Amino acid sequence: MEVASLVLPVFAIIVTGWLAGVSGYLSRTLADALVHFAYNVAMPALLVVTIAQEPARNLLEWRFLLAFGGGSLICFALVFLTARAGGKHDLASSTIHGMAAAMTNTGFVALPILHAIYGQPAVLPAAVATVFVAAVMFPITVILLEKDAPGTVSSAALAKQILLNPMVLSTLIGLVWAITGLPLPAPVAAYLNMIAAALTPCALFAIGLGLSVEGLRSNLTASFALAAVKLVIMPLIVYGLCVLLGLNPLYTVAAVICAAVPTAKTVYVLAHEHKVEEKLVAATVSVTTMLSVGTLLVALYLLSGLATGTR
DSSP states (O other): HHHHHHHHHHHHHHHHHHHHHHTSOOTTHHHHHHHHIIIIIIIIHHHHHHHSSSSSGGSOHHHHHIIHHHHHHHHHHHHHHHHTTSSSSHHHHHHHHHHHHOOOOOIIIIIIHHHHHGGGGGGGHHHHHHHHHHIIIIIHHHHHHHTTTTGGHHHHHHHHHHOOOOOHHHHHHHHHHHHTTTTOHHHHHHHHHHHTTTTTHHHHHHHHHTTOGGGGGHHHHHHHHHHHHIIHHHHHHHHHHHHHHHHHHHHHHHHHHHSSSOOOOHHHHHHHTSSSSSHHHHHHHHHHHHHHHHHHHHHHHTEEEEEEEOO
């Protein structure tokens, strides 16, 4: 019950956003503005204020990267190779299938949930997971999608795109500050915390407001199969890697929750830009968003004993 009381209000914000959109109370077009604010302002503020105040030695937990990153790449490879083996999907389509099952919405779902339940200590691993998605999963997707037309994306342009990503850039700023060992000035910390406080309601409300029910009408079987990989198989693989690597309890919880959240909407953006499997990705994002309410409750309940006293 304690887990439910902590998690359900978080997802109630998503439902509130969906109701506001489906009823016409608010225009769905507002979701884009809310997402831009959360992504470019609130989330970077939270990452900077959290990382800058963390001892530098705590920032690079290689076991966490191996557990979460390894689980992400394993799931991508499994789905990608399965799609390719069937002979019905080309390289671009197989890539989108794989990323729909493996690219996780750490920034807009996992990070706010972990922050709401476990406080700022849980933001750090979520930030590392978010940067992994932005700096590893995203470029892998772009490179594979552009493989047949290598001239359209240069290495320099891709590197610049990654470096200037708000999540990557704010993490690097926080990391540089942490390495200096200087305390963050109180007014600066207060300013960043005030902006960061808007992340959870803003990001989650935007997800609900922009949730597409129409996407569920096509590719339903495939989207449920991808959702099973995303919400069940991937968290189990990540948990197994955490146990194998001896990861500490809080980071284990963070890794599993980061793996158990819905498919990132970034996958849909990429699918839309390259005109590949758009309806499938839209359906998968919608299905994983709705089903993750239940699967996350189960995951948090099972991990609640492990995470006791971490807040």
